[in-house]
Amino acid sequence: MHAYANPTRFLSLARPLTPWLLFGGMALVAAACAWGIFSTPPERLQGDSVKIIFVHVPMAWLGMAGWTGIAIASLSELIWRHPLASHAARAIAVPGALFALLCLVTGALWGRPAWGTWWVWDGRLTSMLVLFFLYLAYIVLANETSKASGRSRIAAIFGVVGIVNLPIIRFSVEWWETQHQGTSISITGKSTIDALYLWPLLVSAIGFSLLFAAIVLMRMRASLAETKVEGRLKRMAAE
Amino acid sequence: MKAKHQRLTLAVLALLALVGAGLLAAFALQDRANYFYTPADIVAKKPPAGQAIRLGGMVEEGSIQHEADGVTVNFVVQDGKARQSVMYTGITPDLFVEGSGVVADGKLTSDGMFIADSLLAKHDENYVPRELEGIDMTGKMTKTETLVE
Numbered sequence: 001m002h003a004y005a006n007p008t009r010f011l012s013l014a015r016p017l018t019p020w021l022l023f024g025g026m027a028l029v030a031a032a033c034a035w036g037i038f039s040t041p042p043e044r045l046q047g048d049s050v051k052i053i054f055v056h057v058p059m060a061w062l063g064m065a066g067w068t069g070i071a072i073a074s075l076s077e078l079i080w081r082h083p084l085a086s087h088a089a090r091a092i093a094v095p096g097a098l099f100a101l102l103c104l105v106t107g108a109l110w111g112r113p114a115w116g117t118w119w120v121w122d123g124r125l126t127s128m129l130v131l132f133f134l135y136l137a138y139i140v141l142a143n144e145t146s147k148a149s150g151r152s153r154i155a156a157i158f159g160v161v162g163i164v165n166l167p168i169i170r171f172s173v174e175w176w177e178t179q180h181q182g183t184s185i186s187i188t189g190k191s192t193i194d195a196l197y198l199w200p201l202l203v204s205a206i207g208f209s210l211l212f213a214a215i216v217l218m219r220m221r222a223s224l225a226e227t228k229v230e231g232r233l234k235r236m237a238a239e
Numbered sequence: 240m241k242a243k244h245q246r247l248t249l250a251v252l253a254l255l256a257l258v259g260a261g262l263l264a265a266f267a268l269q270d271r272a273n274y275f276y277t278p279a280d281i282v283a284k285k286p287p288a289g290q291a292i293r294l295g296g297m298v299e300e301g302s303i304q305h306e307a308d309g310v311t312v313n314f315v316v317q318d319g320k321a322r323q324s325v326m327y328t329g330i331t332p333d334l335f336v337e338g339s340g341v342v343a344d345g346k347l348t349s350d351g352m353f354i355a356d357s358l359l360a361k362h363d364e365n366y367v368p369r370e371l372e373g374i375d376m377t378g379k380m381t382k383t384e385t386l387v388e
Contacts, residue, residue, distance in 0.1 A: 006341070018375065027348055032369040035271045040368070041368040041369055042369045043335065043366055043369060044366060044367045044368065044369050045333075045334050045339060045361065045362065046334070047333075047369070050366060053366075075250060078250055079243065079246045079250050080243065082355050084320065087384065099297050103369060112335055113333065114332075114333075114360065115332065115334070115342075115359045115360050115361065115362070116332035116334075116358065116359045116360055117359055119275075120342075120359070123272050123274065137335055160250070160253070160254070160257075161257060163257075164257055164261040165262070167261065168261065168265060171265075172272075175265060175269065175272070176272045176273045177269075177270070177275050177276075177277065177295055178274050179274055179275075179295075179342055179359065179361060181364045182363070182364040183362055183364060184365070184366060186304035186366040192364045192365045192368035193364075193365075194366055194368055196368050197366050197368075207281065216377065224388070
C-alpha cells in the first residue's frame, strides 16, 4: 500500500501513464460513440433516443465509482495516513461531480421523449441528484481544509460517510417502485439489453474510465506540484 | 502499530454503524419512497376517493380504447396481481403502447375508476432493436435480416 506513498515514485509512474490513458480513452470513446450512433438500430419503443445510453450509463457508473474512490482514499488517509490519499480524493471529486451532472443531464434529455418528462422525484433520480450534491459539498469542504494538516480529516470523514448513498442508488430501482427502469446489465445473470447495444456501451464505459483516470492523475500531479511550491516558498521565506 | 490498529477498529465500527443506519433508513422508507402505487397496492389498502395518488403498472394488452372525442382514452393497468381501469384525457406519450409501462397521476372515483391528470410512459429494462421486433414507426412490418446477423 505504501509502495507508491513516495510522491517521486508515484510521479515516475503517473507521468508516462497519463498520455496513454488520455489518448487511449479519447480514441475508445470516439470509436464507441461512432459505433453506437451510426451502426446500432433504433430501439423498439425509444427509437433513436436509445443512443444516449452510450454516454448516460458510463457517466452514472463513473459518478458512482468516483465516490467509491473518494471513500477508499479517505479511509486510507484516516487509518494508514497515506500521504497521497488526500491528494487522490480531492483529485477525484471534480471529475466525479462532472460525470454525475452529465448523467443527470443526459438522463433528462432522454426522459423528455421517452417518459414525457425531464424530471421526476423517484428513488433513482433523487439519489443520483444527492450524489451530485455530495460531490459539491465535498469539494467545498476539501477546499476549506488543507491537504496536509489534521483538519483534512473532516473532508475524509465526509468522504467515508457519503458512501452510504451508493447502495441506495444501486438498489433504489429494486427496493422501491420507480419511474426509472430496473437494472438491464448483469455480470452474473443474463442482461436484458440486446448485444447490439451492450458492446458499444461496454467499449464506451472502458473509454470513459480511462479518461476519468487520466483526469485524476493530471489533477493529482498538479496538486502535488502545488504542495511542492508551497513548501519551497515557505522554506525561502524562512531563510 | 498500536495507533494504526486502533484507527482501523474505529473505522470498521463506524462503517458498520453507518451501513446499519442506512439500511434502517431505507427499510423505514420502504413504503413511502415508492414513486407510485401498483394496482395490487390499491386493492390491499384502498386510498380514499378523490385523494391525489400516482398509479403505475403495465398497460394490459388489448385494453386501450379511444373514445369518440379523439382525446379521451380508456385502458387497464395491471401488475400481474390486480387490474385497475384508467381514464385519461389528453395527448399520450410516444412510449404509451399496450404491454408497456405507464405511470399516471390522478385520483380514484367512488366507483373505483382512476381518473388520470397526466400520463408518463415507463420504459422497462429490456432494450430490443426495432428490427428484431418487426415493428416500424410507420406501422409497416419490416424484417431486416441484415442487422440481425
